Amino acid sequence: MTRVLVTGAGAVLGQGIIKSLKSATIPCEIIAADPNPLSLGLYWADQAELLPMANDPAYPAAMEALLDKVRPDIVLIGTDVELGIFAAHRHEWERKYSTRILVSDPETIEIADDKYATARFLESHGLNHPISVLPEDRAALDLLIATVGFPLIVKPRRGARAVGVSLVRDHAELEQALHGRTGLVVQQLAGPDDQEFTAGVLFFDDEVKASIVLRRDLRDGNTYRAFVGDYPECDDYVRSVAMALKPYGPANFQFRKAADGRCRLFEINARFSGTTPMRALVGFNEVDLALKHLLHGQPITQPAIRPGVVLRYLEEQFVEASSIIPSAS
CATH class of the missing domain: 3.30.1490.20 (ATP-grasp fold, A domain)
Structure with missing residues (x-):
């Protein structure tokens, strides 16, 4: 059984990773972590752990204690604010706790985190950008x-x-x-509202192993409808960006297609995506693919993706009083 630690169990990203693990072909024991005992992802996991906020000076030491306690086979990061911490400590923590941490290097994280740096990066590589x-x-x-x-x-x-x-x-x-x-x-302006796309890649061994492009509709900044179709020119663009960026593992790209046919990328996330579980529904379970590759040496091949539309909705879950996780304080 593969032991997977997922952080950010209260975030859309962290919860999406947990959902993808639950539909994965690789059997997993999920350990979920978050600062808030009422974060829903904690109640989906096999084991729940509380951590300080990522901006708390106590966070790195608390994470080390957790890694020592649970000894995961791999760590998947479910919030943006933790990426820099894990990037800075990745190699040290991997050696010390015999684990794998799926995070890009600090330079890649910085390029993705700063929208102006993203544009300068794209310009320096001759890639279309706003x-x-x-x-x-x-x-x-x-x-x-x-x-x-x-x-x-x-x-x-x-x-x-x-x-x-x-x-x-x-x-x-x-x-x-x-x-x-x-x-x-x-x-x-990168392009019209109805030509906004979110895309993801898995990048290992200096090449794009797999990719997916979805056209999307947004609500409150999040994808709530994702359209699966054939977007070859967009896929070529995304793969070109990934080859220039060279992330470690997953990366998410958000862009629009303008009237002149050019894709113009305005955001990079050097991580899995909030649409990761939506992608899994259409046959692109990037979490499963990454784990099988990193932990079992299985090659990643481009999955067959089902055409259609993914509709996102809210759902409620009741937690018995006796099951509520007590606060760390």
Whole structure:
């Protein structure tokens, strides 16, 4: 039985990883961890563990204690805020606790975490991207407006799920979106709303082992409808980005396809995706593929993907009072 530690059991990402493990072909014992005892993913696991918040100075030591206690075969990271910590300690913790940690290197994490760094990375590799400038550089901002015009996108350099993102249609809206805020990037609109895509790859041994592209509809920054189809030009683009980025294992790419047919990527996540369980439903269980490859040496081949649409919905779960996990405090 493969022992898998999944962090972020209260997050969409962590819960999606757990869902994918439960439908995997490899038998798993799931150990789920989260700071909140009422995080739903804890109640789906075979074993639940509480941790400090990732920004707590006590987190690294607590994680080491947990790794020593549960001795997982592999660790899968279910929140963005933990990626940098695991990237910094990956090799040390793998040796010390005889485990595998599926996380990219710190440089890749940083490229993905900073939207402006993402754009500069794509530009340096000759890959299509939305023209992006820092608002403090007024000359570059004026040139962006002169080159592509409005509308433009104003967003935090670091963030997720469209939090703090503004679509601005003229100079007045631009100045309003910028007023009193720091840490922003201004970008060319990548494409129309109905041409937004989320894609994933598994990258090992210096090559893309498998990939999937889904067109999507968003609600509150998350994918709630995913359309499975044949998008060969998008898949080629995604694979080109992955070959330049060279992540370790999974990476998620979000982009739009413009009227000129060009795909323009605006976000990289160097991890599994919130759509990971949706992908598993159509035959692309990237968690299962990665575990079989890393732990059992099985080659990854491109899965056959079923065409159709995946619809996401809310679901409730009742927890008996006697089963509620007590708080760590």
